[in-house]
Amino acid sequence: MAFPERFSNLPEYAFPRLRKLLDVHAPGGPVVHMTIGEPRHPFPAWVGDVIADSLEGIGRYPANDGTPELQTAIAAWIARRYSVNVSADRQILPLNGTREGLFNACLALCPETKRGKPPIVLMPNPFYQVYAVAALAVGAEPLYVPATAATGDLPDYASLPPEILERVSIAYLCSPANPQGAVADAGWWRDLIALAERYDFQIFADECYSELYRDTPPPGALEIATQIGAHPERVVIFHSLSKRSNMPGLRSGFAAGGPDSIARMKQLRNYAGAPLPLPLQAVATRAWGDETHVEENRALYRAKYAIADQILGDVPGYSPPQAGFFLWLPVADGEAAAVKLWRETGVRVLPGAYLAREVDGATPGADRLRVAMVAPQDEMRDGLTRLRSCLYGE
Numbered sequence: 001m002a003f004p005e006r007f008s009n010l011p012e013y014a015f016p017r018l019r020k021l022l023d024v025h026a027p028g029g030p031v032v033h034m035t036i037g038e039p040r041h042p043f044p045a046w047v048g049d050v051i052a053d054s055l056e057g058i059g060r061y062p063a064n065d066g067t068p069e070l071q072t073a074i075a076a077w078i079a080r081r082y083s084v085n086v087s088a089d090r091q092i093l094p095l096n097g098t099r100e101g102l103f104n105a106c107l108a109l110c111p112e113t114k115r116g117k118p119p120i121v122l123m124p125n126p127f128y129q130v131y132a133v134a135a136l137a138v139g140a141e142p143l144y145v146p147a148t149a150a151t152g153d154l155p156d157y158a159s160l161p162p163e164i165l166e167r168v169s170i171a172y173l174c175s176p177a178n179p180q181g182a183v184a185d186a187g188w189w190r191d192l193i194a195l196a197e198r199y200d201f202q203i204f205a206d207e208c209y210s211e212l213y214r215d216t217p218p219p220g221a222l223e224i225a226t227q228i229g230a231h232p233e234r235v236v237i238f239h240s241l242s243k244r245s246n247m248p249g250l251r252s253g254f255a256a257g258g259p260d261s262i263a264r265m266k267q268l269r270n271y272a273g274a275p276l277p278l279p280l281q282a283v284a285t286r287a288w289g290d291e292t293h294v295e296e297n298r299a300l301y302r303a304k305y306a307i308a309d310q311i312l313g314d315v316p317g318y319s320p321p322q323a324g325f326f327l328w329l330p331v332a333d334g335e336a337a338a339v340k341l342w343r344e345t346g347v348r349v350l351p352g353a354y355l356a357r358e359v360d361g362a363t364p365g366a367d368r369l370r371v372a373m374v375a376p377q378d379e380m381r382d383g384l385t386r387l388r389s390c391l392y393g394e
């Protein structure tokens, strides 16, 4: 049997790799999970009622492009959040979570060649792993650009040589960033969009952590692109209810961008996509129209940022996350630190290297741990306190 070569060099996925690393040892205390970014705050109480009220939708094929109600609720949210008016039916595509959208957008929008060669897809390093697999799936060359403390925790795409930039078709960017917790400010976005205009590539802005912030809402790529009058197809943004509304199991998000990009994504989805079941679209419609539960959620994360800052604030090299729910902690060696922490305390965290690729002998994030602040507050405080004394002393 012949199988494709294009995915043969993929490293093992972070979580099975972590299980192999840690599960050969017994935990050194009551287990606290701080590895996976699965929100554990409550989702809104009305979810069950909305599903019950729309249950007859299970008996129908769902609208492929999303119901008009959902499209309209998303467009209204974008207008409120970013002061950008988008067409509900031409510029929005509801998704089954951002992950599939980030993958399928590359299939739908990445050209076969650029300047006669395979195109290049830029992504930060470390990064959310679907970006790389999307690039490989379309025969593009993924280019992993360091996003470390030295570059402000965001990738410095502008520093790439012109001969590389000329072959770029798509640049992924995650803001607020997983795992670094960094936020691209308006000036950063303006510079990236100007670079994309100059070299004619698209920006895929993964903004699924956009609503988990301390005080100031992070600016969005579509917002800045609109303000500076960029090409209408320049930016596609990706948003999710997984983090904003604590509904990772709903599998609901959206892409928004230029009408040509969204039409191409819809076309692919018509052939090969799996639309969200109608009762779940009804939940999503209600969720995008409600900010009360989002404010409550943000308040819970604010309390967690304060706990983290209190416990870890004086650790050399600690940089408080600007947004999102990950800590990105400095250690000598991420794998060794994760094993030590597990064996001595039972706290489970992810070595930073598991989210990165080695390039020219260096793996950005190999000297980091990613710590998800998703557990209930007391559990999280306990986990961080044990982490602090195990890895950094009292």
Ligand SMILES: Cc1ncc(COP(=O)(O)O)c(C=O)c1O
Binding pocket: 037, 096, 097, 098, 099, 100, 128, 174, 178, 206, 208, 239, 240, 241, 242, 248, 251, 252, 253
């Ligand atoms: C950076 C980033 N992008 C996208 C996703 C996918 O989220 P979902 O598919 O649940 O919307 C995640 C989930 O953890 C993430 O961390």
